Amino acid sequence: MKALIAMSGGVDSSVAAKLMKDKGYDCIGATMLLYDREEDGYTTETAGSRTCCSMTDAADAMTVASRLGMAFHTLNYKAEFRTEVIDDFIDCYEHGITPNPCINCNRYLKFDVLLKKAKELGCDKVVTGHYARIDTDKNGRYRLMKAADPSKDQTYVLYMLTQEQLGCIEFPLGEYVKTDTRKIASDEGFVNKDKPDSQDICFVPDGDYEKVIRHYTGKDYPEGDFVDMEGNVLGRHKGIIKYTLGQRKGLGISADRPLYVVSLDVEGNRVILGDDSDLFTREAYFDDANWISGEAPADGTHYRAKVRYRQTEQPGIVKNQGDGRYVFIFDEPQRVITPGQAIVIYDGDEVMGGGTILRA
Numbered sequence: 001m002k003a004l005i006a007m008s009g010g011v012d013s014s015v016a017a018k019l020m021k022d023k024g025y026d027c028i029g030a031t032m033l034l035y036d037r038e039e040d041g042y043t044t045e046t047a048g049s050r051t052c053c054s055m056t057d058a059a060d061a062m063t064v065a066s067r068l069g070m071a072f073h074t075l076n077y078k079a080e081f082r083t084e085v086i087d088d089f090i091d092c093y094e095h096g097i098t099p100n101p102c103i104n105c106n107r108y109l110k111f112d113v114l115l116k117k118a119k120e121l122g123c124d125k126v127v128t129g130h131y132a133r134i135d136t137d138k139n140g141r142y143r144l145m146k147a148a149d150p151s152k153d154q155t156y157v158l159y160m161l162t163q164e165q166l167g168c169i170e171f172p173l174g175e176y177v178k179t180d181t182r183k184i185a186s187d188e189g190f191v192n193k194d195k196p197d198s199q200d201i202c203f204v205p206d207g208d209y210e211k212v213i214r215h216y217t218g219k220d221y222p223e224g225d226f227v228d229m230e231g232n233v234l235g236r237h238k239g240i241i242k243y244t245l246g247q248r249k250g251l252g253i254s255a256d257r258p259l260y261v262v263s264l265d266v267e268g269n270r271v272i273l274g275d276d277s278d279l280f281t282r283e284a285y286f287d288d289a290n291w292i293s294g295e296a297p298a299d300g301t302h303y304r305a306k307v308r309y310r311q312t313e314q315p316g317i318v319k320n321q322g323d324g325r326y327v328f329i330f331d332e333p334q335r336v337i338t339p340g341q342a343i344v345i346y347d348g349d350e351v352m353g354g355g356t357i358l359r360a
Helices: 011-022 055-067 078-094 101-120 178-188 209-217
Strands: 002-006 026-033 071-076 125-127 133-136 142-145 224-227 233-237 260-265 270-274 280-291 301-306 314-322 325-335 342-347 350-359
Touching: 002 011, 002 101, 011 026, 011 055, 011 125, 011 178, 026 055, 026 101, 055 071, 078 101, 078 209, 101 125, 301 325
Parallel strands: 002 026, 002 125, 026 071, 224 270
Antiparallel strands: 133 142, 142 350, 224 233, 260 270, 280 325, 280 350, 301 314, 301 342, 314 325, 342 350
């Protein structure tokens, strides 16, 4: 059996490669060149050490692959990453939507173009360092399951996987906790054994979304009005791309109470402000749905769902609205259900599927 290991240069994918070698697979390491932060003027000092996609990361991946006696490839997918991830990120912000680029990277790069490359190389599996598990039900259908380490579970960014893809994927770290992963890397003497986990979006390494958008588009985004829920003008904003739902800091508004961004009126170039209580709602409407079993749940089925990565799943029901649209109705109001983010639906430890939030 032959496996293509997606190696980011981090400790997780390195240990995944080691575990697959231990299982007897003929392994090939591959680093996808998606974005070059040095080309955009970032250095380790300006970008920090908790991002990926640097030349150092690629070198670390190659070093680990060599240590494990694996063949190694660097695969240039910068054009695909620009189109499917960066351009979508920019388009979303310009339309008042908050995207999740890591989900698009998984959808279009790791589990699409890389899967195709694996087949070209005669590989049976694509392997990543995600913390998640795959098993099968009594009918032989694949199931995506939460990781054994709940603090590291990454199923939220994997809900888009299909039956066909799950049959070609392996997540060796699904049964491990992070401390075990670090220990394996240390025991093996991996060069990246102490490297911190990446946390930021790779092409926004310093967290300044506005700067990145302006850099790629060359546009100036005009000022407009801050208004309250009744439409009264409260002040001037500095360009609609600077604001996201739930934002409180950086508004520059003097008021007798805390104010939050509760919606964005892109056509009117207005940022609507309100109270924290205005951010709560029970309903999350979504489309672009993927149901991992291949079948949508029955109307009114009770599950648990979350609308952001770090949220604990909350109970509610899912209803089919027709035309590929659904709504998840939470038992209790949820704070900041954000268009563009994913809603992911669970039945216990099993991921049923999810979609892209249209509105609350």
